Amino acid sequence: MNHDALLREAIQLSMEKMLAGEGGPFGAVVARGGEIVGRGWNQVTSSLDPTAHAEIVAIREACRRLGSFSLEGCEIYSSCEPCPMCLAAIHWARLDRIHYAATRDDAAAAGFDDSRLYDQLVLPPAARELPMVQSLRDEALPAMDAWRAKADRVEY
Amino acid sequence: MNHDALLREAIQLSMEKMLAGEGGPFGAVVARGGEIVGRGWNQVTSSLDPTAHAEIVAIREACRRLGSFSLEGCEIYSSCEPCPMCLAAIHWARLDRIHYAATRDDAAAAGFDDSRLYDQLVLPPAARELPMVQSLRDEALPAMDAWRAKADRVEY
Secondary structure, eight states, X not given: OOHHHHHHHHHHHHHHHHHTTSSSSOEEEEEETTEXXXXXXXXXXXXXXXXXXXXXXXXXXXXXXHTOSOOTTOEEEEEEOOOHHHHHHHHHTTOSEEEEEEOHHHHHHTTOOHHHXXXXXXXXXXXXXXXEEEOOHHHHHHHHHHHHHOTTOOOO | OOHHHHHHHHHHHHHHHHHTTSSSSOEEEEEETTEEEEEEEOOHHHHTOTTOOHHHHHHHHHHHHHTXXXXXXXXXXXXXXXXXXXXXXXXXXXXXXXXXXXXXXXXXXXXXXXXXXXXXHTSOGGGSSSOEEEOOHHHHHHHHHHHHHOTTOOOO
């Protein structure tokens, strides 16, 4: 499948699964060499999981299918520009490239918080709407040190 | 349990589960009124899931246990400042407050990408390291319109 066909598959999922009551109007596919290895659609309200965005679901399925926590060599196709959670997940999954159709502003116009979230993330922690409180840093550092000292650690 | 005790529980998970080979040195708990409703630790390499960060795992468990996609009224305690993926997930989960111990710089010093990711997210899509390609926007908008027109949609 070429890029357009893969993006259309994501768009089709965004409509079909939303109409079926699975969640918001978002679909995504992960592909390697033009072959789909993971499909996802928003399932926040149907699976009672606020992290079950289309891209996250597609990434998790692709990783299960490929037996790896890295999707290097794969690309993701999303019906809409990924929200910050999904964009960061795409980084962590080491995907090569993102293809998307609608934008964060289109999502905002449909009632989703993506655009506001992007604005919040650039603020320093103390300036964000969501209160963030730091303490006990000294007690958390030994785990970081132990990680660096762990000879058999699997990096990711 | 008070705030310090809850944060210490997250810190203990960060050490214990990392030493057990589950993944990176990160732990988190979600609590409501001082009672733990979800526990999480990094399981990226053990579960082959790049999205299985401590906070995401804790949020998913709390939602399962409470039977809701909203964690309004709950707070999250993380052994380390959340990465952008987890921070956005915390927003989507409607958590009231974040308590954390180590910082993004501590994570960076231990070899994790969090800090670079925060830098990337503030850039416009075209300026990011990860290539982003937009197309077919017109084909994606009907699903957004259909969502707005859906009388029985469940908002989240």
